Amino acid sequence: MRNIRLDICYDGTRYKGWQRLGSAENTVQGKLEQILSRILDEEIEISGSGRTDAGAHAKGQVANFHTVSKMPCPDILSALRRYLPEDIGIYSCKEVSDRFHARLNARSKTYVYRIWNSEKPCVFDRRFVYTLPEMLDLEKMQQAARLFLGQHDFSAFNANKKMKKSTVRRIDSLEVCRKENEICITVTGDGFLYNMVRIIVGTLIEVGLSQRDAETVSALFGAKREEAGHLVPARGLCLMEVTY
Amino acid sequence: MRNIRLDICYDGTRYKGWQRLGSAENTVQGKLEQILSRILDEEIEISGSGRTDAGAHAKGQVANFHTVSKMPCPDILSALRRYLPEDIGIYSCKEVSDRFHARLNARSKTYVYRIWNSEKPCVFDRRFVYTLPEMLDLEKMQQAARLFLGQHDFSAFNANKKMKKSTVRRIDSLEVCRKENEICITVTGDGFLYNMVRIIVGTLIEVGLSQRDAETVSALFGAKREEAGHLVPARGLCLMEVTY
Numbered sequence: 426m427r428n429i430r431l432d433i434c435y436d437g438t439r440y441k442g443w444q445r446l447g448s449a450e451n452t453v454q455g456k457l458e459q460i461l462s463r464i465l466d467e468e469i470e471i472s473g474s475g476r477t478d479a480g481a482h483a484k485g486q487v488a489n490f491h492t493v494s495k496m497p498c499p500d501i502l503s504a505l506r507r508y509l510p511e512d513i514g515i516y517s518c519k520e521v522s523d524r525f526h527a528r529l530n531a532r533s534k535t536y537v538y539r540i541w542n543s544e545k546p547c548v549f550d551r552r553f554v555y556t557l558p559e560m561l562d563l564e565k566m567q568q569a570a571r572l573f574l575g576q577h578d579f580s581a582f583n584a585n586k587k588m589k590k591s592t593v594r595r596i597d598s599l600e601v602c603r604k605e606n607e608i609c610i611t612v613t614g615d616g617f618l619y620n621m622v623r624i625i626v627g628t629l630i631e632v633g634l635s636q637r638d639a640e641t642v643s644a645l646f647g648a649k650r651e652e653a654g655h656l657v658p659a660r661g662l663c664l665m666e667v668t669y
Numbered sequence: 670m671r672n673i674r675l676d677i678c679y680d681g682t683r684y685k686g687w688q689r690l691g692s693a694e695n696t697v698q699g700k701l702e703q704i705l706s707r708i709l710d711e712e713i714e715i716s717g718s719g720r721t722d723a724g725a726h727a728k729g730q731v732a733n734f735h736t737v738s739k740m741p742c743p744d745i746l747s748a749l750r751r752y753l754p755e756d757i758g759i760y761s762c763k764e765v766s767d768r769f770h771a772r773l774n775a776r777s778k779t780y781v782y783r784i785w786n787s788e789k790p791c792v793f794d795r796r797f798v799y800t801l802p803e804m805l806d807l808e809k810m811q812q813a814a815r816l817f818l819g820q821h822d823f824s825a826f827n828a829n830k831k832m833k834k835s836t837v838r839r840i841d842s843l844e845v846c847r848k849e850n851e852i853c854i855t856v857t858g859d860g861f862l863y864n865m866v867r868i869i870v871g872t873l874i875e876v877g878l879s880q881r882d883a884e885t886v887s888a889l890f891g892a893k894r895e896e897a898g899h900l901v902p903a904r905g906l907c908l909m910e911v912t913y
Binding site: 434435436484503506511512513514515516544545546547549550553607609 | 678679680726728747755756757758759760788789790791792793797847879
């Protein structure tokens with residue numbers, strides 16, 4: 426069996442996230458599996474580096490699958506590009522060592538969350554930003570962001586109530602910067618709980634609106650979900666990179 | 670009567686162009702007039718700097734309209750922003766001198782045409798680029814572009830067969846540049862005939878694909894429509910600026 430790695434991007438607007446649910450419809454994984462199975466004439470199951478939420482995007486999703494097919498990778502790539510809808514793109518398709526597993530081998534992930542912080546219209550990138558016209562205090566947000574660094578119990582930043590496993594995760598960097606009307610929040614960590622990035626962003630926004638003091642963030646580690654901030658919309662979220 | 674100027678942007682993907690046709694449906698002008706008439710409780714007719722094609726975009730469209738309403742401009746602006754669909758945006762709304770007319774006073778216009786010149790996917794800007802994977806020869810295109818400068822009879826670059834008026838226009842600049850996988854063609858002139866920018870781009874593409882010699886462009890002035898290049902899709906076209 427060959428092991429094939431795909432580097433994938435998608436505009437997640439019209440999908441119910443990465444992970445295939447019952448039927449193949451309306452998930453990115455489902456769409457890819459459906460087309461790969463047709464191209465390779467074999468039932469294909471792919472593993473992504475992780476799920477992305479319904480409506481969230483990816484510029485650096487990684488997945489792998491096994492196949493008995495002998496079709497060369499460039500041919501798989503061009504067939505995929507021909508049959509995939511225009512909101513899913515494949516950067517590369519290559520054969521990798523049998524040991525490679527997109528999810529199990531992932532060492533860190535980077536997400537970006539984009540906030541359009543202006544009353545002016547954001548027509549062309551509207552699907553990829555969360556619009557919040559109230560002016561955010563960048564300095565306060567940056568102050569709060571520093572407190573997230575390192576290893577903590579992110580129980581308060583986890584929307585999965587049935588989660589039995591550890592909610593301890595490590596955040597390696599969390600940057601908040603403004604480019605003209607846009608605020609970008611870039612976070613890298615060893616892994617993220619369900620909705621964790623969007624709850625971190627919601628918490629930072631509450632700090633930026635002076636609804637919450639920056640210092641209070643430290644008290645959220647190990648706390649209950651309702652103590653952390655609100656969940657921001659998925660449309661602003663994009664998986665940028667997975668490292669192995 | 671007050672005279673109000675609007676600076677407008679739109680993602681033209683789902684519109685039949687700027688100009689209102691019979692009914693108000695599915696044109697940018699129609700949509701704006703419908704909402705302005707409701708806001709100001711008065712039949713509003715607006716003049717744009719010019720038509721844009723079905724499917725083409727604008728980041729710098731200018732329009733004006735007259736009204737007897739006393740509603741302050743900031744209130745008109747926020748009402749417009751509230752009621753317009755998210756693919757039409759208003760940058761500014763201000764009262765101008767009675768003599769200002771968006772179309773008649775326009776001195777020059779700048780358009781950009783974006784070509785995605787790669788086999789790689791262009792997922793996030795797909796609505797705003799024309800995808801052409803065959804590699805284009807930039808130098809040849811730049812050589813041909815220089816021949817367009819100045820005043821010429823653009824009869825061969827005019828898709829309006831019923832046009833009785835002069836087809837002489839002046840091109841002040843025409844630049845072709847590459848940024849990574851994208852080729853941007855930026856053109857400024859005193860005015861453009863129907864489909865003129867898209868036929869100029871089609872001609873430049875034929876030069877870039879070596880289907881047409883750069884020098885032959887000069888022979889196209891005063892020629893017939895069929896001698897110039899093909900019409901490229903509207904999705905790559907964006908009206909960037911109108912100067913007065």
